[in-house]
Amino acid sequence: MTFTYQMTVEDAVSFQKELIHHTEEHERRRKVWMKYMRAILIGIGYVGTLFFPYRPESTALHILTAVTVGFLFALLLTPLLNDLYAPYMLRLNRRFLQKSQTWPKETTLQFYETHVEVHSVSTNIHRTTQVPWASIKKVNEDETYRFLYYEEDEALIIPKARQGISEAEQLEIDQTLEKYLSTSPNV
Known part of the structure; x- marks a missing residue:
């Protein structure tokens, strides 16, 4: 996905x-x-x-x-x-x-069986982060974002409702996170 x-x-x-x-x-x-x-x-x-x-x-x-x-x-x-x-x-x-002159960042989020991969591109900076599902320590969320913490101060930011992410895709993200994460979100 x-x-x-x-x-x-x-x-x-x-x-x-x-x-x-x-x-x-x-x-x-x-x-x-x-x-x-x-x-x-x-x-x-x-x-x-x-x-x-x-x-x-x-x-x-x-x-x-x-x-x-x-x-x-x-x-x-x-x-x-x-x-x-x-x-x-x-x-x-x-x-x-x-x-910092690095905004906005074009971000691609990919879900795999073993990990989550985030590619971000801004100006000349290309960054890829791979986070195994098992290393996600906690999940917090607010009205507009989910934060998948893999360190105390590092997390993957996943928007809930955003241009470019339809309701069907949002439902798919919800189901994928429920499937792979053993921790429940903290609101």
Whole structure:
């Protein structure tokens, strides 16, 4: 079975979004990012209190007030920081991918008895990836894509509904994946 379609920047960004929400690497990066951002917020809160018109007579009390306000500032804004990690990383990845000048990629997906083969062509770059069915560790999917993970951060991206892939072909892809994969998709 052979299917041909074009991979775009949005397809790659969708995969990055999937990685941000489902990999341990991004969980570690999120924790480090949160620590740095909290430190910055504590500093902003501390510096902000230095400009208050009210100043206690005791320097120690003034510093204690400034540190307390800094920590409160960081504590109150922590949920916002946690929500900003994914959009920030997606924006960075989208910018990087758009600058790479390799999009769109003409992609051919072939299913064999023993493996899946993906041929992608963009400008002068020809890439072929062969993934044995047994090495696919997990399958995640969203509304528009299936991600067949063969490494923690590497996956085959298979669009569900796309120009160039008819409903009949989509049904054929579904049946083939059910036949060869022992893992069920995680939505």
